[in-house]
Amino acid sequence: MLNFLILLIALSLLLVLIRFLKGPTLADRVVAFDSMSIIATSLLVVLSFYFHKSLYLDVAFVFGLIGFVGTVVFAKFLDKEL
Amino acid sequence: MLVFLGYILGFLGVALFFISGLGLLRMPDTLTRMQAATKASTLGSLLVILAIACFEPQWTFKLIVLAVFILITNPISSSLLAMTTYKRFYKNIYNTSGTDALKGEDK
Numbered sequence: 001m002l003n004f005l006i007l008l009i010a011l012s013l014l015l016v017l018i019r020f021l022k023g024p025t026l027a028d029r030v031v032a033f034d035s036m037s038i039i040a041t042s043l044l045v046v047l048s049f050y051f052h053k054s055l056y057l058d059v060a061f062v063f064g065l066i067g068f069v070g071t072v073v074f075a076k077f078l079d080k081e082l
Numbered sequence: 083m084l085v086f087l088g089y090i091l092g093f094l095g096v097a098l099f100f101i102s103g104l105g106l107l108r109m110p111d112t113l114t115r116m117q118a119a120t121k122a123s124t125l126g127s128l129l130v131i132l133a134i135a136c137f138e139p140q141w142t143f144k145l146i147v148l149a150v151f152i153l154i155t156n157p158i159s160s161s162l163l164a165m166t167t168y169k170r171f172y173k174n175i176y177n178t179s180g181t182d183a184l185k186g187e188d189k
Contacts, residue, residue: 001089005093005096008097008099008100009096009099009130011100011103012096012099012102013103015103015106015107016103016106016107016119018107019103019107019115025112027166027167027171028112028115031106031112031115031116031119031120031163032106032119034119034120034156034159034160034163035102035103035106035119035120035123038123038124038127039099039102039123039126041127041148041152042126042127042131045130045131045134045145045148046092046134048134049134049137049138054144057141057144057145060148061148061151064148064151064155068155068158068159071159071160071163072158072159074163075159075162075166076166078167078170079169079170
């Protein structure tokens with residue numbers, strides 16, 4: 001049952017990855033990156049229960065922080081000259 | 083009983099993730115893609131984190147901190163990205179949609 005949950009999360013991650021690879025503009029790719037970082041954060045939370053290790057929750061926290069900072073930096077980069 | 087509730091919440095969150103990915107793939111425009119992606123993935127990640135808190139009640143404090151962090155940061159980054167996209171790629175949105183609220187606020 002938990003394997004099926006992880007498989008569905010990976011499937012939706014694949015859908016977002018397709019948009020990331022073929023996005024027409026840069027904004028599409030940044031949106032796909034933002035969505036991908038959130039889905040990967042909750043995939044890490046599910047994996048921490050799957051392996052019964054509480055350490056992976058810290059990894060998920062740091063991953064969410066890095067994704068937020070990356071999205072904000074790309075938004076400021078889009079705001080300037082391209 | 084708590085495990086059953088956890089499975090219901092987890093599959094609801096994963097269904098929201100799948101809807102978010104499908105909307106990101108199928109929507110015709112950048113702003114509509116953004117609208118499909120950000121809201122659904124925020125609610126989906128909150129539901130998945132709540133499901134893991136139902137599975138393993140010792141980790142509840144850490145999971146609640148993670149959920150509050152996601153709930154604070156994700157709308158900030160997505161609204162900043164939407165504003166930048168509007169400024170850069172949608173100079174004449176009034177011609178297609180008939181309304182331009184942000185320009186009215188600026189001037």
